Amino acid sequence: MHKSSNLSSIDAHSVTTYPKAKLQHAEILRLNIIEAAATIMQEYGPEAVTIRKVAEKMECPTKIIYNLFGNKEGLAKELFLEGCKLLATAFQAVPQQDDQNSYLRDLGQAYWEFSRNYTSYYMVMFGGAFSEFKPEEESLNAIFTALQQVIAVITKAIEQGFIVEKDPLLVVNLVWASLHGVIHLHLGGHIQNEETAKTLYDRSVSNLIQTFFRNDN
Amino acid sequence: MHKSSNLSSIDAHSVTTYPKAKLQHAEILRLNIIEAAATIMQEYGPEAVTIRKVAEKMECPTKIIYNLFGNKEGLAKELFLEGCKLLATAFQAVPQQDDQNSYLRDLGQAYWEFSRNYTSYYMVMFGGAFSEFKPEEESLNAIFTALQQVIAVITKAIEQGFIVEKDPLLVVNLVWASLHGVIHLHLGGHIQNEETAKTLYDRSVSNLIQTFFRNDN
DNA sequence: AGCATTCAGAAACACTGTTTCGATATGAAT
């Protein structure tokens, strides 16, 4: 106890730096709380993320979490944004190709693997795991950012005349919705067998590419 | 209080009919509880369905609900099955047509309207509104039954050579997943504008039909 | 009619998100 009293007694005259140091401390605490929540979520699933468990892991009272995030929705939003970053990273890790068709296929594969490797994040972001959280503008922008590679490749394909449809976002949404549908039905237990789900997913990818990419025959 | 004591004192000698009457009573009670839960759900949403609120509406202790349904998951399952019946009815209400292409389009429209008119049921069935409930065999069969019209029309289209793909269930799942994806992204707040969502939905239907129905040109 | 069994129904338990409130400690002012 009284952990910070030593720190604050180091120098008592630099008044202006005090709030800054405290804010830094608060920011670090904030990040640690998000990390703790993420750890619990990935280990035991989104429904295991309770304010009390996070507070227990952080060895702090729940009030601090409420001070920093307002309510559970605020913490959920941070996990949502964290997931967006992970998805963005996953897409960025896919090597670009001149063949837009093949590149889009690889991005689709990356999306599937993201849903497998970060299932809890996927459920928070797109599966409604935290029913209290609905994405608002900032969260929607984060998704938009995460999908940037997909948007880019489709935009390019349109510009180069490989895709007839003019509106890139329309195509992106159609692709996204179709693939999300397969993943979500699988995660929801409606398509239980994973192989079956993967087969459906790959067929969806192929069908979408066939639909949008004019095959010049 | 002692409501049933009058009933049971009507005739005390017909011993064999007693359990039957009681089972009937239990069955009626069971149906009333499901109806009460459904009413709460449709009025205030799935998250408002709590054992206590249902018990309060039924003016009975929560124990009775636990006796009849085991736990909340058991009650959720009944709502799920109820939703399947409603969806089946909605599909059956679509007039059959010889033109499989057009018929499938109308079934797709009915599916969209079901998700609009019975959003809570849709969320319970396919949106994971009751996270504790995952469909087991009986529930999966109920979905299969509800989708019967869709399965039939696709099977027929394959038999008649309009669809090249051989496996009807594969096609059904691909169609279902794509359309569910649009609906679910919309209900989840990722595609907020309803008009946009409907446009995407209609385009998905068109794309799917174009993909699977060989256009004889 | 008596007896065993079952079941109703209130209360309690364990857990959740969230808020309250007194004690504490902090930051500013004289």
Added chain:
DNA sequence: ATTCATATCGAAACAGTGTTTCTGAATGCT
């Protein structure tokens, strides 16, 4: 430096959830 006001801390309480206990009462069988 001491005082005062403010802000924060942190335990406890509140309201609500799913579920289980437990006692008294009614039920069904002998």
